[in-house]
Amino acid sequence: AQSVAQPEDQVNVAEGNPLTVKCTYSVSGNPYLFWYVQYPNRGLQFLLKYITGDNLVKGSYGFEAEFNKSQTSFHLKKPSALVSDSALYFCAVRDNNFNKFYFGSGTKLNVKP
Amino acid sequence: SQTIHQWPATLVQPVGSPLSLECTVEGTSNPNLYWYRQAAGRGLQLLFYSVGIGQISSEVPQNLSASRPQDRQFILSSKKLLLSDSGFYLCAWREGAGNQPQHFGDGTRLSIL
Numbered sequence: 726a727q728s729v730a731q732p733e734d735q736v737n738v739a740e741g742n743p744l745t746v747k748c749t750y751s752v753s754g755n756p757y758l759f760w761y762v763q764y765p766n767r768g769l770q771f772l773l774k775y776i777t778g779d780n781l782v783k784g785s786y787g788f789e790a791e792f793n794k795s796q797t798s799f800h801l802k803k804p805s806a807l808v809s810d811s812a813l814y815f816c817a818v819r820d821n822n823f824n825k826f827y828f829g830s831g832t833k834l835n836v837k838p
Numbered sequence: 839s840q841t842i843h844q845w846p847a848t849l850v851q852p853v854g855s856p857l858s859l860e861c862t863v864e865g866t867s868n869p870n871l872y873w874y875r876q877a878a879g880r881g882l883q884l885l886f887y888s889v890g891i892g893q894i895s896s897e898v899p900q901n902l903s904a905s906r907p908q909d910r911q912f913i914l915s916s917k918k919l920l921l922s923d924s925g926f927y928l929c930a931w932r933e934g935a936g937n938q939p940q941h942f943g944d945g946t947r948l949s950i951l
Contacts, residue, residue: 759939768844768928768942769882776937815882819937824870824889825897826940830881 727752729816731829738806739837746801746832748816757819758799759826760790762812769815775799786810806836840865844929844943852951857902857916859946861929864910869931871912872940873904876926888912889934924950 729750738744750756757776761769773784780792790801801814816829841864851857863869873885884897886904894904901920905913912929926947930940 757937761939761942766926766945766947768930768944769940771939771941774937774939813880824887824895825884828882 727818727820727827729758729818729827729829731814731816731832733832734830735833735835737835737837740808741805744801744803744806744810744834744836746814746816746834748799748801748829750797750799750816750818752818752821754821756792756797756799758790758792759817759819760784760788760799760801761815761817761828762786763815763831764812772801806834808836808838810834811836840931840941842929842931842941842943844927844946846946847944848947848949850949850951851919853921854918857914857919857923857948859914859927859929859948861912861914861943862910863931866910866931866933868909868934870934871906872930872932873912873914874928874930876928876945882928885914919950921950924948 759774760772763769772788773782775782775792783789788803792799813831813833815831817826819826844861870889872887874882876882887895888906902916926945928945929943932938932940
């Protein structure tokens with residue numbers, strides 16, 4: 726069965742510093758991985774996805790993610806954090822039956838000025 | 839462009855009352871549709887998904903049911919709400935083919951008294 730794990734409940738970073746939000750996955754077959762962001766009382770917004778190709782995927786709002794097959798990881802990164810990046814971040818993997826997605830438990834990112 | 843609408847945004851209901859939450863999508867045809875529940879601002883629990891009119895897959899035994907009476911309409915219902923039904927309900931859609939991400943509505947905050 727497919728699953729993702731987000732080992733950190735919360736990540737704190739100072740504005741202007743680089744940020745990393747961790748995600749590891751477990752899949753049978755090729756992994757199809759996604760990152761989403763959620764602001765309070767809002768739905769999830771799609772940031773980026775990895776399907777195949779380059780291990781470094783670029784997405785919205787300056788975010789990128791690095792796919793590492795040997796470590797089964799898909800960490801979200803940003804070179805310089807903004808206070809407005811403070812939100813809840815979710816990693817997700819698509820199920821092999823194509824129609825279902827499994828989400829991690831979420832990581833709260835706090836960016837302090 | 840595609841849009842997704844969920845209503846109401848907030849709802850307060852007494853225990854034992856019925857429920858109907860509606861979700862509609864515009865600008866696409868034959869989308870996959872999903873209902874999730876999010877407890878305490880954290881992980882998402884997949885409740886139902888649908889790949890076509892009248893086709894509903896239930897993921898977890900619940901006090902809830904779903905229906906898809908039209909191609910772009912997805913309804914979440916209950917005959918008698920329980921206290922445990924409180925939460926943040928999210929509807930999502932995605933293109934029916936390919937490795938496309940899900941797109942989420944802004945959710946319904948349901949409080950059961």
